[in-house]
Amino acid sequence: MKALIDGRWHGDLDSDPGLRARFDAAPRQGFRDWVRAGGAAFPAAAGRYHLYVSFACPWANRTILYRKLKGLEDAISMSVAHPSWGGPEGWRFADTELSTRDHLECRDTLHRVYTDAESGFTGRVTVPVLWDKQTRTIVSNESGDIIRMLDREFDAWGDASVRFYPDRLKAEIDALNTLIVPDVCMGVYKSGFASSQENYDRAVAALSAALDELEARLAGRDYLLGARISEADWHLFMTLVRFDAVYHPRLKCTYARLVDYPNLSRHTRRLYELPGVAEVIKLDHVRIHYFDDLGLGNPRVLPAPPARDFRDAA
Ligand SMILES: N[C@@H](CCC(=O)N[C@@H](CS)C(=O)NCC(=O)O)C(=O)O
Structure with missing residues (x-):
């Protein structure tokens, strides 16, 4: 497992049982604020918010999809992490065929995005992230919330006729x-x-x-x-x-x-x-x-046999 503990990045928590125990005992942090049309803290606006995503991750992919289907690509900018997460830094940004740089602040890892938002952050560093350029913080790292924000709060800049959670x-x-x-x-x-x-x-x-x-x-x-x-x-x-x-x-x-x-x-x-x-x-x-190193440490768990066997009619 990879995580931040009190703002320090650990690329392999499981190699240190003491650290892993400290992480497991620590209260989880996350970002669950909400962008609202006409809201006070995080008002919806064009050009103010940025998504950090990976096309590999199904949760992040939902936010990419909503941004596209709601016609919000001009209103909300986006940086794409490299799909290979297994290295010591976890999610990384760079100009490659499979990723982009961090267009905002040239950070090369997602964990720096998290510590820039909250210097003593403890928790896993996950995509997607919705970043507020104005207050330089993370509004939300919960995809289920982010897609609902995109679904209805940005209608002034996107396609108001598309609604997936009416x-x-x-x-x-x-x-x-x-x-x-x-x-x-x-x-x-x-x-x-x-x-x-x-x-x-x-x-x-x-x-x-x-x-x-x-x-x-x-x-x-x-x-x-x-x-x-x-x-x-x-x-x-x-x-x-x-x-x-x-x-x-x-x-x-x-x-x-x-x-x-x-x-x-x-x-x-x-x-x-x-x-x-x-x-x-x-x-x-x-x-x-x-197929990267996801830390699937369970080689002894036997996969289920296919439900359909050779005696089934074709
Ligand atoms: N609650 C999050 C979960 C997102 C999530 O689990 N993302 C995975 C990729 S599919 C991730 O970034 N994992 C890195 C890690 O757990 O360290 C959401 O739905 O937004």
Whole structure:
């Protein structure tokens, strides 16, 4: 694990059990402020906010996607970290084919962005980050909050007709998210990072039960709510578009592949083909990231066998 403790960067916490214990005991810090149209602390504005992202990360990728679909590329600037996170510095910025420099302050690592915002920060250094150029701080490092800000707070500069979390559908979307986020979006990580066979078996069972339920729900429907695309579709999409490339082979989600689910495959393809979407999905970044050193220290956890065996009819 890599993290900041009291503002000091540690590129390999697990090599020092004392430090790791200190980190585990420390209260977690994070940034959960909110940009609001007409707000006082962080008012929505064009040119004021900046995203630090990685195309490899599904959470950051959602913010990149919303920025694109809401037409906010001119209003909110963006720097892209290199997909290879496994080195001693974690997320890094540089002008390369796969990354950009930090356009704002030429910092070469994301951990410097965090300590510039909070010099004594303790916590993991994650993408995405929404940075406020005016107060030189991080507004939020929680993608679920950031996409909702982009969805409605920047309408003066973006496409107000695009809305993925409308008031009248919030309850239905929240109910779907309650299944999709913990069992699918997080489920692939719970599977891949499980440190015991028991935890792995539980994660992979919950994941496949959720996928079966969503497959059934999508029978005869274009999107999870019917004809209208919502936030829940994008949560699901960001995981499924990576599924066969990395989650199946690398995070031991081996029970079935996306292509084994006709409705989920159709749903993923339908979203992928919408204008603007394919441009922000970069499977080369995704593959580099997930086959990099992610600290998957569980070689003894045995992946599930495929659900479909050779006796199944073709
Ligand atoms: N709560 C965060 C989680 C983001 C997250 O886990 N990002 C991963 C990449 S997929 C990361 O930056 N991990 C680095 C680390 O944990 O040290 C969000 O949804 O925004």
